[in-house]
Amino acid sequence: MSEETLKEKKLTKEEVRQEILNDYRLARISREASILGRKEVLTGKAKFGIFGDGKEVPQIAMAKFFEKGDFRSGYYRDQTFMMAIGELTVEQFFAQLYAHTDVDAEPASAGRSMNGHFATRFIDENGHWKNLTEMKNSSADVSPTASQMPRLLGLAQASKVYKHVKELHHLTQFSRQGREVAFGTIGDASTSEGLFWETINAAGVLQVPMIVSVWDDGHGISVPKKYQTTKESISEVMQGFRREKGKSNGWEIFTVKAWRYPDLIETYEKAVKIAREEHVPVLVHVEDVTQPQGHSTSGSHERYKSPERLKWEEEYCCIRKMKEWIIETGIATEKEIETIDQEAAKFVREAKKRAWDAYQKPIKEERKKVVAILQSLANETPHKEEIVSIINELNGIQELMYRDVMSSARKSFLITRDQDSPSRKALKQWIDYLKDVAHDKYSSHLYSEADTSPLKINHIKPEYAPDPEMIDGRVVLKENFDEILANDPRVLIFGEDSGRLGGVNQALEGLQQKYGEIRVADTGIREATILGQGIGLAMRGLRPIAEIQYLDYLLYALQIMSDDLATVRWRTKGGQMAPVIIRTRGHRLEGIWHSGSPMGMIINGIRGIHVCVPRNMTEAAGFYNTLLKGDDPGLIIEPLNGYRIKEPRPLNPGKYTTPLGVPEILKKGTDLTIVTYGSTTNIVLQAARELEKYSINAEIIDIRTLLPFDIHHIIVESLKKTNRLLIVDEDVPGGASGFIMKKILEDQKGYYYLDSEPKTLTGKEHRPAYASDGDYFSKPSFDDIVEAAYNIMHEANPKKYPI
Numbered sequence: 001m002s003e004e005t006l007k008e009k010k011l012t013k014e015e016v017r018q019e020i021l022n023d024y025r026l027a028r029i030s031r032e033a034s035i036l037g038r039k040e041v042l043t044g045k046a047k048f049g050i051f052g053d054g055k056e057v058p059q060i061a062m063a064k065f066f067e068k069g070d071f072r073s074g075y076y077r078d079q080t081f082m083m084a085i086g087e088l089t090v091e092q093f094f095a096q097l098y099a100h101t102d103v104d105a106e107p108a109s110a111g112r113s114m115n116g117h118f119a120t121r122f123i124d125e126n127g128h129w130k131n132l133t134e135m136k137n138s139s140a141d142v143s144p145t146a147s148q149m150p151r152l153l154g155l156a157q158a159s160k161v162y163k164h165v166k167e168l169h170h171l172t173q174f175s176r177q178g179r180e181v182a183f184g185t186i187g188d189a190s191t192s193e194g195l196f197w198e199t200i201n202a203a204g205v206l207q208v209p210m211i212v213s214v215w216d217d218g219h220g221i222s223v224p225k226k227y228q229t230t231k232e233s234i235s236e237v238m239q240g241f242r243r244e245k246g247k248s249n250g251w252e253i254f255t256v257k258a259w260r261y262p263d264l265i266e267t268y269e270k271a272v273k274i275a276r277e278e279h280v281p282v283l284v285h286v287e288d289v290t291q292p293q294g295h296s297t298s299g300s301h302e303r304y305k306s307p308e309r310l311k312w313e314e315e316y317c318c319i320r321k322m323k324e325w326i327i328e329t330g331i332a333t334e335k336e337i338e339t340i341d342q343e344a345a346k347f348v349r350e351a352k353k354r355a356w357d358a359y360q361k362p363i364k365e366e367r368k369k370v371v372a373i374l375q376s377l378a379n380e381t382p383h384k385e386e387i388v389s390i391i392n393e394l395n396g397i398q399e400l401m402y403r404d405v406m407s408s409a410r411k412s413f414l415i416t417r418d419q420d421s422p423s424r425k426a427l428k429q430w431i432d433y434l435k436d437v438a439h440d441k442y443s444s445h446l447y448s449e450a451d452t453s454p455l456k457i458n459h460i461k462p463e464y465a466p467d468p469e470m471i472d473g474r475v476v477l478k479e480n481f482d483e484i485l486a487n488d489p490r491v492l493i494f495g496e497d498s499g500r501l502g503g504v505n506q507a508l509e510g511l512q513q514k515y516g517e518i519r520v521a522d523t524g525i526r527e528a529t530i531l532g533q534g535i536g537l538a539m540r541g542l543r544p545i546a547e548i549q550y551l552d553y554l555l556y557a558l559q560i561m562s563d564d565l566a567t568v569r570w571r572t573k574g575g576q577m578a579p580v581i582i583r584t585r586g587h588r589l590e591g592i593w594h595s596g597s598p599m600g601m602i603i604n605g606i607r608g609i610h611v612c613v614p615r616n617m618t619e620a621a622g623f624y625n626t627l628l629k630g631d632d633p634g635l636i637i638e639p640l641n642g643y644r645i646k647e648p649r650p651l652n653p654g655k656y657t658t659p660l661g662v663p664e665i666l667k668k669g670t671d672l673t674i675v676t677y678g679s680t681t682n683i684v685l686q687a688a689r690e691l692e693k694y695s696i697n698a699e700i701i702d703i704r705t706l707l708p709f710d711i712h713h714i715i716v717e718s719l720k721k722t723n724r725l726l727i728v729d730e731d732v733p734g735g736a737s738g739f740i741m742k743k744i745l746e747d748q749k750g751y752y753y754l755d756s757e758p759k760t761l762t763g764k765e766h767r768p769a770y771a772s773d774g775d776y777f778s779k780p781s782f783d784d785i786v787e788a789a790y791n792i793m794h795e796a797n798p799k800k801y802p803i
Contacts, residue, residue: 113141154540680779730779
């Protein structure tokens with residue numbers, strides 16, 4: 001630290017000395033945890049291990065300037081940093097390694113993420129926000145390289161929003177008027193990813209308080225950085241991003257050696273001060289990082305590092321260099337340092353044992369219960385020998401898992417299938433009990449389970465004048481967005497052409513002029529970081545609506561949606577949330593990349609996000625209102641051909657809601673149930689009128705949301721009446737239609753009510769060809785729908801409906 005900081009802290013020389021020794025002690029503790037963690041994997045107690053050895057000293061230096069209210073978006077080698085800010089104990093480190101499912105023992109993910117994935121708990125057990133300015137915050141880590149970067153952008157941008165939007169200054173549980181800094185960490189090789197560069201560029205444009213630390217150990221697993229980075233230096237490559245103070249926006253850039261403890265502290269002090277006070281992004285390129293144990297437990301770095309490199313890494317280990325510096329400067333003697341080393345090793349061994357015992361205790365208790373039941377069962381069955389063998393095998397397992405106990409119970413239950421005894425009933429009760437326990441441990445919190453879940457929002461219908469004015473669908477949306485922005489300063493809308501132009505379809509026309517460039521903003525052409533902005537802003541208590549211009553372009557952001565946003569609540573077992581709304585438009589239009597409906601791909605990749613597929617703009621507006629009242633993320637796909645179609649003007653914009661998971665019966669019928677959604681709905685309704693000419697009375701159901709899907713089983717009630725099913729979908733064959741059919745026939749047991757083979761009518765396997773003819777021959781047309789419905793009725797009554 002600088003002399004100025006020391007004076008400010010009023011530290012004596014002895015206090016400075018003790019702080020240095022405490023830093024060294026923590027570095028040694030973290031290193032011992034890495035070493036013992038690797039051994040636990042190699043001896044079979046843990047599944048896999050990835051550790052932060054070699055990065056201990058720079059992470060301790062960085063942690064000194066991480067304040068309450070700040071946020072981290074890092075990667076899986078930041079264990080020392082998390083320990084240094086007081087958000088990771090050694091016992092928690094090992095609990096995660098063992099996949100302990102107790103949230104108190106492993107608060108980051110309750111055993112759902114592999115080790116090295118860190119998170120703090122933003123929300124309480126009731127699903128409500130904690131006071132984030134009184135906490136040191138870490139957003140939940142993800143494994144895919146550089147995927148932490150888009151979210152980092154939003155976490156940093158939130159400080160800028162809180163600083164400049166005065167209407168938000170009262171939200172002191174989320175920000176102290178924008179003083180918070182977002183800290184990002186990334187391995188040097190991962191800076192090759194497009195997500196890194198997209199984030200770097202966007203942060204330079206937006207000028208947000210962000211610190212990005214690049215740990216440079218010279219390799220990306222086995223691939224040296226000469227194959228990774230131009231000039232073999234990320235800080236050199238980024239010189240073009242360096243700001244000219246007073247002349248241009250951009251980045252501040254620092255380089256520092258990982259083994260120079262005093263330099264690291266000085267560098268981070270300067271870097272954080274710039275980011276916090278000036279709202280300028282800063283890159284800290286930490287060079288000469290070592291990785292003593294290699295990349296992970298899946299291989300040995302001796303296979304790809306030369307003997308010279310391995311020797312250099314041993315000599316330039318940051319802890320070894322810190323130790324040498326402490327002794328050379330007289331801060332401590334070699335004997336004092338050795339004592340610290342020994343104490344650290346002992347401390348970690350003891351913490352590891354406590355973590356293992358705590359992990360095994362509840363599983364052993366369940367084994368004890370099951371063994372007692374099986375012993376009774378063995379005395380009641382002619383299969384005694386088989387049951388006793390299972391008991392002995394179960395009792396012989398030293399490193400026990402729940403699956404061992406459950407598997408033994410299920411095998412025994414199947415073996416004794418030919419008998420009915422009290423012990424077998426007890427065994428069935430235990431199996432059912434553990435299934436419930438397992439659901440809580442591994443499957444809960446995919447969506448909000450709080451009282452603020454969007455599924456619990458009251459349905460408020462649009463109100464209309466007796467003779468309502470008919471207006472363009474885009475105006476319905478615009479008036480709804482206007483009302484939302486006027487009544488909730490937390491709401492931000494941003495995307496390509498969303499600001500000055502008012503959106504490519506004018507649904508935001510004039511709103512930037514009315515609410516300012518922060519509330520309604522243009523962005524660059526960069527879908528992944530548009531979504532990342534949304535995630536980070538939502539994690540900090542704001543309500544972003546992130547616009548992806550067209551549904552086809554969602555694919556640029558699909559990886560972030562799938563790996564990060566869709567899993568954030570689940571992978572923290574309800575400890576974090578990011579209720580961002582993704583706005584896009586799609587389905588029928590002309591052109592390969594403006595008319596796609598890749599719904600099967602989307603819904604199967606983003607479980608954890610509600611997927612709304614409205615047929616018109618009033619329905620879409622209602623979805624925005626529903627999701628903003630709730631606390632889950634959602635995707636709303638506005639029908640691209642609906643902006644100029646006339647709709648009645650609602651009198652209560654911003655207030656009416658469209659329920660999630662509740663289909664709407666648009667036309668009642670008795671002969672056939674036709675299920676559809678989105679832009680195709682209107683064509684189906686037209687087809688239904690045509691079918692009446694042929695004495696076919698079809699019931700038309702608009703699904704409205706694919707996730708969740710028909711939570712009240714409305715569709716199966718229709719099938720009980722019509723006994724026939726046609727699913728009309730724009731996606732490829734077997735895409736969303738396959739999901740819909742599974743939901744109706746299997747989950748709702750619709751199969752039992754069918755008198756005819758269920759049919760799907762979908763788009764072709766290729767993208768839609770250009771122009772109106774391309775649409776007609778690529779996607780379900782009016783004629784296709786009429787003929788498909790007629791053919792189903794022909795099969796049912798050939799005489800009445802001849803082929």
